[in-house]
Amino acid sequence: MDFTFTQEQTMLREALSRFLGQHYTFEKRRRIVATPAGQSPEVWGQLRDMGLLALPLPESAGGLGGSIVDVVAVAELLGQHLVVEPWLASAVLSAGLLAKRGETRLPALLEGEATAAFAYEEGSGTADLAQVAMRAAATATGHVLNGEKHLVLGAEAASVLLVTARLPDGRLGLFLVDRDAPGLSLRSYTTIDGRRAAHCRFEDVAAGPDALVDADAEAAVAGAVRAATLALCAEAVGAMGALLEITASYAGTRKQFGVPIGSFQVIAHRLADMKLAYVKARSLLLYTAALAENDAASPRDVSLLKAQVGRLGRALGESAVQIHGGVGMTDELSVGHYLKRILFVDTVFGPSDYHLQRVGAAQPA
C-alpha cells in the first residue's frame, strides 16, 4: 500500500505549482474572471504545453493515458490556486467521453484550439443518472433534442456540447451538438466561484446520425461523472489547504489586545479543528483516488468522500472567514473566494446532506 504521488506526478505538480504561483496570482485571476470570456487563452496554452490537456486521455486517442490519481493530483493544485479555466469540463469530462469514439474533433481539443462542454445537469443537483429526463426523439435523419440543461460549465466558450438525453428506447444517449446549433440558446453567467457557465435551452435541436456519440452511455457517463466528482473534491481539498495556511498565518500576525489573535485559545482551537478537517478530507480523498485507480471505488465510496469534503470544507471555510473578521468578508481577499469554491463543490453532484443520507440508508455492499 502506498498513497504517495509517483515521481512523475510529483514533478508535474511541482511544475504546475511553479507556473500557477508565478502566472496565476490572485490578482491575475481576478483580471481573467473580469474579461468577457472569463478565461485566458494564454493560461490554456500553458496548460496544454504542460501536457494537462492530453493527460486524462488514453494513448490510443493521442493522450498521455493518465489515471484518476493524475487527475486528482492536478485538480488539487487548480483548487489551491482557484483556477477558473474549464479544465474539468473540457479536458476531463468532455474529451474523455469523446475519446471513446475516436472523435475527429479531439485533435483541436488536445491542441487547445477549442474546448468542449458537458451538458448533463437538469436541476436535481445530483450525479444520479436516473434524473436525466431530457428527451431525444427519433426523426428520419437522427434525433431531435428538447429540454433544458443547467449549469453547463464553459458552455459559452465551447465549440461543442456533449449532451445527455433519453433515447426513445429509454436508454441514455450522448450527443455531440455544435454550440451554435439552431434551436440551442444559452443564458451565460459567472458562478459564485468565478467560473463561466450557462443555462442551455434546446428547442428542436436537430442531431444528425453522426451526433449520437453513444447510444448506451450509462456506464461511460457514470464513469466520467465519478472522475469529475473526484476532481472537484480534489479542488475543494486544495482550497481547504490554502485556507488553512492563509488563516493560520493571519492569526499569527494579526494583533488585537497587543498579541497575535492566534494566542487566544478560542482561535487556536478553531485552527486546530480546521487542520483536523483538512487532514480528514485529504486522507479520504487520496484513499478514494487509490481505490478508483484500481477500479475498486464503489458509488458508496464516492458518496462518503463527497459528503466529507462538502461538510468539512464548509466548516473550514466558514471558520477561515470568521477568524479573518471583517476583512474576510471582502471580495478583495482570497479567503471568501476559497469559501465560494468549496460551496460550489459541495453543491454540485449532490451536496453533503444528500450523500450522507444515501450512505446512512444503504448497507455496505
Added chain:
Amino acid sequence: MNIDFGPELAAFRAEVAAFLDTAPTPAIREAGRKTTSVFAPFEQVMAWQKILHARGWAAPGWPAEHGGTGWSVEQRYVFAEEYWKRDLPPLLPNGLGMVGPLLMELGSDEQKAKYLPGILSGDDYWTQGYSEPGAGSDLAGLSCSAVADGDDYVINGSKIWTTLAHKANRMFMLVRTSREGKKQQGITFLLLDRVDYPGMEIRPIIGLDGIPEQCEVFFTNVRVPQSGRVGAENDGWTVAKALLKHERGGSAQSPAMYRKLEQLRAAAAATPSPNGGTFADDPVFQRDLGELEAEIASYAAFEKMVLTGHPIGRDPAMPSMNKVMSSELGQRVSVLMTRLAGINGLPLQLSALEVGSGFDPLGTAHDLVAMPYYLNSRATTIYAGTNEVQRDLIARTLPVG
C-alpha cells in the same frame, strides 16, 4: 404572568394590516423581497421610512415623547408580525436603533432637538465609525485621532466597516483624544453633521456577495465642530458601550425569524428533493427545520423576557446573549436556504437582485436571495463585536475564575 390577547388587539391588527397593504410602493415591496442583509436596499427603505413616519409608525420602540408610537409590547409584536408577513424592507438600524436611543439617553437637549427629528423621519442616515483596520475586536485600541483646535476637532486616521457610508449624510464615530492612561480613557464620541467635510474620503468595499455594502472612510485634517461631542471628552468609551447595548439587542426580531421559517417551509414544499418528493417530505430536512423552529421559539421567548423587563432580560449578559443567539439563528436559516436553492444558488445574479432592474432571475425568487443572504450573514457573527468576544463577556457574568 399575563399575555394580552384582547379584542382591541385584533382591531389594532386590522388597522396595521390595512395600512401595510396599501402604503408601500411596488419598489418598496420589491426591495423587501430582495433584502439579503440586515441593511435593506437603501433608496427604497429610506423612502419607506418617510411613509411610515408620516403615519407616526417609524419607531415602534421609541417613547412617545420623542415621536415613538407608545405601543404596548403586544402591539409591537402585532406590528412586527404584520410587517414581516408582507416581506417589507426592515428600516435601517443605525439611526432608529442605535444613535437615536443613545441620544435620548446621553445626548444634550440641543443634540436631541437637532438630530432626533431627522433620525425619525428618515431624512438622515447615519453611518457608524467605530472599527479601524487595527481596531476590531480590540475596539478600545482605536487610533483615529481628534485634536482640539479652537471650537473644532481636527481628525486624522481612518474608519472601516462604516456600513453604507457612501449613501450616508451623517456619521457617528469614536476618536482618540488622549494617549494617557488606559486606552479606554482617551476615547471621545463624536457626531458628524456631514460625511463630505473637506479631507474626508469614502471608499466602498465589495463584499463576498458582490455588493458594496461596507466602506472605508479616510480622514486627513478634517475639521469638525466640538458641539458634536456626546458626553465628555475622553469619556467616549462609556458612550460607546451604551450604544453597543442598543446595537446588540432590544427590538422585536423574532417575527422576522418566524417569517423566514415560513418562507423556508413554503420553499421546501415547492422544491423537489433528489430523494423523491419535495424537501418538505424529506425526513432530514424536516428534522433540521424542526430544530430551527425550536431554536427560534427559545429566542422569541427570551426576547419577550427582555422587552417586558423580566429578570432574565435584565441579566448583564443580555446584549451579548441576544447578539449570539440572533446572529447564529440567522446563519442557520441561511444555510437551509442555500440547501433548498441547490445549484440555483450558484449563478452570480447581481442584475436580477437590483431593485427595478426588471431582470428575470434564473430559478425562483427564493433561489435568487438564498446565496447572497448566506454569504452576507457570515458577517453577523463578526460585526457588533465578534461572537468570540460576546462569549467572553457572557462568561464574565458567571462565577468562573
